[in-house]
Amino acid sequence: MRDLIEKYAGKLARDRSAAPGRIGFAANDDAMVEGGASDLSRLSSDVLSRLSCLGMLAAVPSLPFPEYLVRRAAADVAALVPLDTETRTFLHDIPFVRKEELRADPAGRIASLLSARKGVVAEGIGIVAAGPVTLEQAYIHYSSVFHACYVKYLLDALRDGFRLPGEAEAFRAFREERLPAPSAEGLAFRPGPLGAPEEVLAEIRDVGRYTVERGLVDSFFGNISYRVGDTIYISQTAASLDELSGCVDPVPMDNRSTAGITASSELLAHRRIYEATGATAVLHGHPKFAVAMSMLCDEAGCPVKDCWKDCLRVRMLGDTPVVAGEIGAGGLAVRVPPVIGAPGKAIVYGHGVFAVGRDGFEEAFRSMVAVENRCREEYFRRLDARRGPGQSKSE
Amino acid sequence: MLPRENILVVDLTSGRTRREEIPPELLHAYLGGRGLGVRLLRGRHTLPPYDPAMPLIFATGPLCGTAAPTSARLSVVSRSPLTGTVYDCSAGGRFAWRLRASGLLAVLVEGRSPRPVALAITSAGEEIVPADALWGMEIGDTVRALSSRGSVAAIGPAGENGVLFANVMMGEGNAVGRGGLGAVMGSKNLKAVAVDGDRRTPVADRDRLDRARADAMRLFRASPVIFGELGIAAFGTPALVDLMRQRRMAPTENFRRTVFEESSAYSGPAIRAAYGARKDGCFGCPIQCKKSGTDGRHLPEYETVSHFGALNGISDIHAIVRSNDVCNATGMDTISAAATLSAWGEARGRFPSPDEVVPLLRDIAARRGEGGLLAEGSRRVAEALGRPGLSMTVKSLELPAYDPRGAYGMALAYCTSNRGGCHLRAYPISHEILRKPVASDRFSFSGKARMIKIAEDVNAAIDSLVACKFAFFGASLEEYAELLSGATGGHHTPQDLKAIGERVCLTERFYNAENGFARADDGLPERFFTEPGSSGEGIEVPPIDRARFEEELTKYYRIRGLADDGSFPDPAFLSGQP
Numbered sequence: 001m002r003d004l005i006e007k008y009a010g011k012l013a014r015d016r017s018a019a020p021g022r023i024g025f026a027a028n029d030d031a032m033v034e035g036g037a038s039d040l041s042r043l044s045s046d047v048l049s050r051l052s053c054l055g056m057l058a059a060v061p062s063l064p065f066p067e068y069l070v071r072r073a074a075a076d077v078a079a080l081v082p083l084d085t086e087t088r089t090f091l092h093d094i095p096f097v098r099k100e101e102l103r104a105d106p107a108g109r110i111a112s113l114l115s116a117r118k119g120v121v122a123e124g125i126g127i128v129a130a131g132p133v134t135l136e137q138a139y140i141h142y143s144s145v146f147h148a149c150y151v152k153y154l155l156d157a158l159r160d161g162f163r164l165p166g167e168a169e170a171f172r173a174f175r176e177e178r179l180p181a182p183s184a185e186g187l188a189f190r191p192g193p194l195g196a197p198e199e200v201l202a203e204i205r206d207v208g209r210y211t212v213e214r215g216l217v218d219s220f221f222g223n224i225s226y227r228v229g230d231t232i233y234i235s236q237t238a239a240s241l242d243e244l245s246g247c248v249d250p251v252p253m254d255n256r257s258t259a260g261i262t263a264s265s266e267l268l269a270h271r272r273i274y275e276a277t278g279a280t281a282v283l284h285g286h287p288k289f290a291v292a293m294s295m296l297c298d299e300a301g302c303p304v305k306d307c308w309k310d311c312l313r314v315r316m317l318g319d320t321p322v323v324a325g326e327i328g329a330g331g332l333a334v335r336v337p338p339v340i341g342a343p344g345k346a347i348v349y350g351h352g353v354f355a356v357g358r359d360g361f362e363e364a365f366r367s368m369v370a371v372e373n374r375c376r377e378e379y380f381r382r383l384d385a386r387r388g389p390g391q392s393k394s395e
Numbered sequence: 396m397l398p399r400e401n402i403l404v405v406d407l408t409s410g411r412t413r414r415e416e417i418p419p420e421l422l423h424a425y426l427g428g429r430g431l432g433v434r435l436l437r438g439r440h441t442l443p444p445y446d447p448a449m450p451l452i453f454a455t456g457p458l459c460g461t462a463a464p465t466s467a468r469l470s471v472v473s474r475s476p477l478t479g480t481v482y483d484c485s486a487g488g489r490f491a492w493r494l495r496a497s498g499l500l501a502v503l504v505e506g507r508s509p510r511p512v513a514l515a516i517t518s519a520g521e522e523i524v525p526a527d528a529l530w531g532m533e534i535g536d537t538v539r540a541l542s543s544r545g546s547v548a549a550i551g552p553a554g555e556n557g558v559l560f561a562n563v564m565m566g567e568g569n570a571v572g573r574g575g576l577g578a579v580m581g582s583k584n585l586k587a588v589a590v591d592g593d594r595r596t597p598v599a600d601r602d603r604l605d606r607a608r609a610d611a612m613r614l615f616r617a618s619p620v621i622f623g624e625l626g627i628a629a630f631g632t633p634a635l636v637d638l639m640r641q642r643r644m645a646p647t648e649n650f651r652r653t654v655f656e657e658s659s660a661y662s663g664p665a666i667r668a669a670y671g672a673r674k675d676g677c678f679g680c681p682i683q684c685k686k687s688g689t690d691g692r693h694l695p696e697y698e699t700v701s702h703f704g705a706l707n708g709i710s711d712i713h714a715i716v717r718s719n720d721v722c723n724a725t726g727m728d729t730i731s732a733a734a735t736l737s738a739w740g741e742a743r744g745r746f747p748s749p750d751e752v753v754p755l756l757r758d759i760a761a762r763r764g765e766g767g768l769l770a771e772g773s774r775r776v777a778e779a780l781g782r783p784g785l786s787m788t789v790k791s792l793e794l795p796a797y798d799p800r801g802a803y804g805m806a807l808a809y810c811t812s813n814r815g816g817c818h819l820r821a822y823p824i825s826h827e828i829l830r831k832p833v834a835s836d837r838f839s840f841s842g843k844a845r846m847i848k849i850a851e852d853v854n855a856a857i858d859s860l861v862a863c864k865f866a867f868f869g870a871s872l873e874e875y876a877e878l879l880s881g882a883t884g885g886h887h888t889p890q891d892l893k894a895i896g897e898r899v900c901l902t903e904r905f906y907n908a909e910n911g912f913a914r915a916d917d918g919l920p921e922r923f924f925t926e927p928g929s930s931g932e933g934i935e936v937p938p939i940d941r942a943r944f945e946e947e948l949t950k951y952y953r954i955r956g957l958a959d960d961g962s963f964p965d966p967a968f969l970s971g972q973p
Contacts, residue, residue, distance in 0.1 A: 001842065029845050030950040052852060052893040054845050089613050092873070115890035116873060132871075133826060133846050137833050237619050238830040247834075251625070258625040258663045259637040262830050265619045326613065329622035 001027040001135065005035035008139040011242075012059060015218060016178075017146045022060035022126070027135050028053070040126075046107035047128060051114060055131030057138035058122075061146055063178070064170055065153035066121045070096045072156065072163055080121065082152035084291055085308060085327060085351035086144055086221065094145055096121040119145035143218045147286065154292040158383055175380065182214045182287065182369045184362070192280055192360030193228075197250070200226050200233050204248055207283065207361040208241035216368055217241055217285035222352065223264035225282045226361070227274050230254065234263045234270055241285075269333035273356060276337035279344075281357035283364040287372035289379050294322050294347045296382075308350050314339055317347060318374045324349040345371055398597065398883060400427070400457075400500035402435075403521060405514060407583050408447060408506030412521050417500060424973035426892075427456035427500055429483040430859030430899040432472025433906075435503060436481060437969065440906040444476040444575075445557075445582040447507035453548070453588065454501035455491045456861035460596025462608050463878040464615070465863035467492040467678040474910075475574035477559040477731070477772050478791045478815040481906045482574040485858050487677030488565035490546040490590060497592025508584040515544045516590045526586040530555060533724040537587055538566035545591025551726030553760040554581035558770040560731035560793075564723065568685065568693035569677065572728040573792060574814060599884025607877035611870040612681065618869030620829050621682055627865060630663030631672065631686040632697035637662050639701065642828060642837075643934045644801025646794070647705040648746060649737040650787045650920075653798045653928035653936055655705030661712045669712055670694055677863070684865060688716075695719035695729065701796035702733030707746045714749030721753050725760035731772055732756060734793035738773040742780045789816030790916050799919060800928040800936050802827040802837040806944065808847050810917040811951055813903035821850040822864055831868045840943050844950035852896035859899060860892075898972060901955070905968050914961040917948060 005025040012018040024040025026048045027033045034041035044056035061067075069080050079093040087094070095113040102109055102122060110128050113120045118141040119129035127145050131138030162168040187210050190203045208224050211217045222241050225234035230253040239247040251260030251267060253274070260267065270282045297307065297315065304310050309331060311324035321339040325332030325348055336354055340346040345355040345367040353371050357364035400417045417431070425434045432452040442449045451473045458466035469491035475482035494502070497518045504514070511530040512523050529537050537549040546566055553561035554577030561577030562570045571577070598604055615621045622628050639645040640658045647655040659665060666672050671689035676682065686694040695703070695716060703715045722729045736755060740746035747755060758766025768776055773793050777786035787794050792815025799806035804823030812820040823846065827837040835846065853872060857864055862875060872889035879887045907916075919939070928936030952961050965971070 027842075029842055030953045051890055052849055052897070054842065054849065089617050092610055115888040116876065118873070132832075133849060134833050134835055134842065140833065236830055236834075238833050255625060256664050257637045257659070258630055258634040259641040261620060261623060261625045261634050261638055262828070263619060263623070263625070265617050265623060267619060268624050271624075326616055328617040328619065329624075330613075330616050 001029055001033045002035060004135045005033070008057070008135060009036050011139065012142070015143075015212065016062050017143060017218065018059040019062050024058045025135065025138070026056045028055070043107060043110075043125070044128070047111045047114065050108065050111035051130065053130050053132050055135035055138040056128070057131070057142050058126060058128045059142060060126040061149070063150065063174060066127055066146070066149040067123060068164060068167055069149055069153055069156065070098065070121055070123045080149065080152060082148040083295060083308070083350060084148055084151045085348070086286070087148040088308065088350070089327060091118055091144055091148060093117070094119060094121060094148060097123065099123040121145065121149065140220045143220055147218050147221070147288065150288050151292045154288065154379065155295060158379065158386065161387060180215075181376070182216055182372050184214070184366045184369050187365070189360055189362035189365070192357070194226060194360065195228060197233070200228060201248055203361060204233060204235065205244045207365060208235065208244045210365060211283065211285050211368070212242040214369070216287045216372060222285040223266050223270070224284065225264075225270045227280050232267070232270060232274065234260070234267055236262045237264050239264075265328040266332070268329070269336055269354070272333050272337040273340055273354065277341040277356055279356035279358055281361045281364050283355045283357070283361060283368055284352060285368055286352035287368065287375070289375040290347050290353050290372050291350060293317055293375040293379055295350045311349065317378065319343055320345050320347055320371050320374070322347045322349060327351065347371065398599070401498055402501040402503060403499050403516065405502065405504045405521070405523070406506045407504060407508040407512065407523070407585060410508075410523055412523070414499070420973050422457075424895065424898060426856070426859040426895055428454050428468070428470040428485065428859040428861035429472060429855060430895060431501060432470055432483055433481060433899055433902050435501075436472060436474070436906065437902075440474065440481060441909055442474070444474040444479075444579055447583070448505060449474055449579065451504045451576065451579050451583065451585075452501060453494065455495045456500075456859060458860050458862060458878060458882055459491050460495040461598050461878075461882045462604060462679070463862070463875070463882060464608060464611055465677070465680050465682065465866040466860065467680065468861040468863060469494065470858055470861055471563055471571045471576050473576050473579045475576070475814065476557070476578050477575040479910055480574075480790055480814050480912065481903045482576060482814050483858065484571045484573055484576060485861055486565055486569045486571045487680065487863065488546065488567035488569040489678045490548050490565050491861070492678045493546040493590040493592050495592065495596055496594045497590055498594055499592075502588070504583060504585060507582065511584050511586050513541060513587040513589060514585065516588065516592070517545070518592045518594050529586045534564045534726055535724060541587055541589045542566075544589035547587055547589045549587035549726070550577040550580050551724060551760065553725045553727040554578055556760065556762045556770070557581060558727055558759060558762065559772045560728040560735075562726045562728050564726050567677075568675075568723065570723070570728070573731065573817065577726050598882055600881045604878060604881030607874055607881050611866070611874040611878065614869040614874065615681065615866070618831065620831060620868040621865065627684040628674070628682050630667065631684050631694065633661070633663040633666050633695070633700050635697040636700060638828065639796065642801055643929055643931065643936055644798040645701055645705050646787070646796055646798045647929070648708050649706060649741040649785060650794070650798060650922055651741070651926070653801060654931070655708070657710035658701070658705055660710040661700040661704050661715050665712060666694055666700070670716065680863070682863075682865060692716075692720060693723060698796045699729040699733070702730055702737070703752065706733055706737045706796070707740060707752070709749050709752070711749040714752060718752050718756060721756040721760075725757070727756065727760060730795050731793040732759065734787060735769055735773040735776055738777050738785045738787065739769060739780070741785050742777060742782045784921055787920050787922070789919060790814075790912065792816040797824055798928055799923050800939055803840050803939065804835065804837070804843040804847060806919060806923065806939055807840070807843050807947055807951065808851075810919060810948065811847055811851065813900065813907055819864060820854060821847045822854060823847065823850060825868060829868060832871065840947040844947045844954055848951060848954045849893070851900050852893045855896035855899040856892040859895060901968065902972060905963060908963060914948075917961060919944070
């Protein structure tokens with residue numbers, strides 16, 4: 001278990017979702033094992049001992065957004081409800097606990113919330129996430145909560161401005177110092193067309209890792225595929241894009257074999273994109289500004305309530321189409337293929353970016369980078385327009 | 396608190412019936428289904444399976460009859476004549492829904508009728524009716540004869556003749572399988588139970604239930620195993636044939652090998668091409684994993700095609716489908732039947748040919764000729780032939796179609812299962828092979844003891860709700876606890892449900908211990924420790940490391956609070972339980 005604790009602590013540090021040195025794990029095999037920052041690993045252990053669960057993670061997020069969301073919430077609110085697809089599908093909501101509720105028995109209070117949800121935000125502590133069956137799950141649930149809070153905070157800040165003392169200053173520091181623009185520079189891509197399976201698998205493995213390293217996706221999310229003839233090589237479901245060795249399924253286009261039952265839940269979308277576009281590579285990530293911006297709509301008086309699945313419009317974010325659609329067997333696989341061909345990229349409402357390469361992954365990767373940077377620019381343009389670019393005081 | 400529920404108690408010896416309220420504290424502590432059934436066995440759990448006083452319990456759960464997906468199910472609970480363990484099996488169809496609609500959560504049948512009878516239940520009452528004319532009938536004819544009385548659960552000739560792996564078959568083709576509860580039913584001279592309730596099941600908070608249902612459905616749609624284009628909704632469980640071949644863990648020729656090169660002959664796509672494989676399934680289930688042919692026949696599940704296929708070296712899809720037909724018609728478990736034939740085949744030096752299987756199955760159901768011995772299951776067959784090592788069983792239950800050398804959590808779970816070598820108690824295939832909810836290393840024992848313990852508890856809760864385990868390739872107890880809260884108006888959490896599951900698992904183990912089961916019974920057949928599987932294509936399938944297996948088994952006991960020999964430190968465990 002100690003090797004796994006080290007592994008996931010390293011991933012949290014590398015993907016910059018947790019503050020360095022402020023990560024604590026506990027795992028319960030036949031005895032409790034702790035690792036990382038002692039106060040946080042002790043808290044993890046205390047929480048874990050009250051639940052039927054294998055792993056626990058408590059960490060201080062690298063950004064104060066989850067904390068701000070709690071402090072900005074109305075007094076009678078007890079959970080954050082981000083509206084991005086990952087949250088809607090997997091987390092449902094994110095309960096939080098305020099500092100004053102943690103005085104008597106913090107582990108007990110957190111355990112009680114985790115008895116019904118995958119992760120919680122504890123004010124003054126950070127994010128605490130459970131791994132019911134594996135330690136990796138605790139890491140995944142932490143990532144999900146962090147991602148959801150990040151996106152929600154971007155949207156809330158744009159809509160409502162800054163409300164807390166120091167919030168505007170912290171956000172400016174985030175914008176100016178903590179937010180390097182994604183880029184494809186310095187990365188090596190194998191020129192297509194690729195043919196030999198070993199070559200395809202190696203390129204998928206490398207590009208998957210690039211997407212994580214360049215901040216286009218948190219490790220666990222997203223999927224990637226390459227088509228050779230009548231075979232789609234696609235990342236498996238629940239695979240981390242920076243650990244794809246042995247986690248790619250070859251799936252025949254005609255479904256004559258079902259060995260690909262473990263393929264990504266977006267297999268159908270990838271297949272239809274190949275059928276519709278003639279592309280050879282598909283890359284899907286969840287870059288946060290693209291996710292956030294896709295959820296902003298100016299349509300006045302629109303009767304659609306569940307925009308994420310029921311909106312039939314094709315909106316444009318710059319030159320990138322935005323469509324709605326549920327993941328997996330939902331509408332995404334129907335609505336993305338018709339719009340992705342000409343621009344080579346599309347955003348799914350609240351979910352993420354699909355990008356294609358006609359000849360290999362480089363085009364897809366550069367498209368995704370461009371979409372995220374364009375969305376980031378547009379986000380800050382709107383924020384500045386709302387607040388005035390020089391404003392820094394709390395509202 | 397759960398709403399008040401009633402049970403029908405039927406004494407076949409006296410012919411008397413009574414409806415009574417189930418003590419609320421039992422519902423709170425055991426929910427329904429498997430948990431309630433196991434609790435109701437207390438005090439009679441050491442009786443021989445065929446003792447007239449041994450109960451046979453049909454129990455639905457608190458979600459049955461509501462809009463909670465995959466919950467129109469029930470568990471049947473008793474003691475197995477095949478394994479000697481406490482036994483339960485969950486089944487869908489329409490029977491459970493009709494039973495709940497008759498105002499009953501459960502039916503407990505005890506005693507032995509002096510002549511064949513059937514039990515007919517409606518919302519207005521129940522009656523025990525003569526069934527002499529039905530005795531000897533196959534399942535299809537029995538169901539047709541009783542169709543005016545609603546949904547039917549019946550035994551076929553196998554149950555009447557005491558085949559140790561006889562099923563109770565639901566009229567819609569679903570089976571209460573594996574452990575021979577059909578033979579227990581036969582021993583009571585109970586041919587069938589028909590139910591035709593027409594009441595609506597009350598729901599305390601419909602909005603909450605609907606929201607939870609929507610949450611669960613989103614997760615179903617996000618799961619490639621459930622609604623993916625290669626998943627079980629599309630191809631049924633035979634979708635696993637190609638995957639198990641690719642993972643090199645398809646038991647072949649009585650587990651001598653783990654790859655059957657001709658398995659694509661009976662894969663999901665092959666069955667669809669040959670038989671149509673249209674969607675079918677349990678009442679109200681959105682997944683509809685069961686598949687029927689264009690001629691209406693129920694098509695075989697993964698374990699059935701693999702065991703009548705690879706395990707016996709047969710690639711003839713039509714012979715496999717016919718074997719399934721005979722088992723369904725006579726009321727026999729396909730896994731145990733195929734595995735028994737396979738062990739017998741290895742012992743005699745020749746596996747049965749495709750043409751031999753159907754006549755052999757009919758002989759087993761009738762206990763005719765060699766069928767008399769084969770009806771006893773593979774352990775007894777192998778022992779009778781002087782080759783006990785050829786029985787691929789744990790606690791006398793034939794192993795299903797996941798070779799334990801290809802998934803070490805599965806190896807452990809076969810042994811810790813309270814009903815014997817079953818894949819469904821902890822269902823580690825979910826994470827070791829299908830990557831749900833996350834992947835685990837199938838060739839490692841690390842952490843598996845805790846994983847298996849937690850999963851056993853979770854699945855015991857699922858079996859007590861009663862929901863389908865396939866739902867949990869997408870959803871989790873998080874959504875099902877919320878469904879339960881919506882249905883009952885109470886506040887239920889996943890941790891509450893796991894605690895109930897743990898209570899059920901420990902109770903079962905305690906019953907087994909009182910019937911003489913100990914650590915020596917929690918072991919795999921020797922073959923898996925001494926013979927490798929079929930390595931190749933970059934996948935090594937070595938024998939299982941016995942020392943590492945035993946170490947993890949000891950860990951499991953400690954995590955469960957048991958002594959290192961698997962026994963209970965507290966002999967008064969039961970008296971501390973509700």
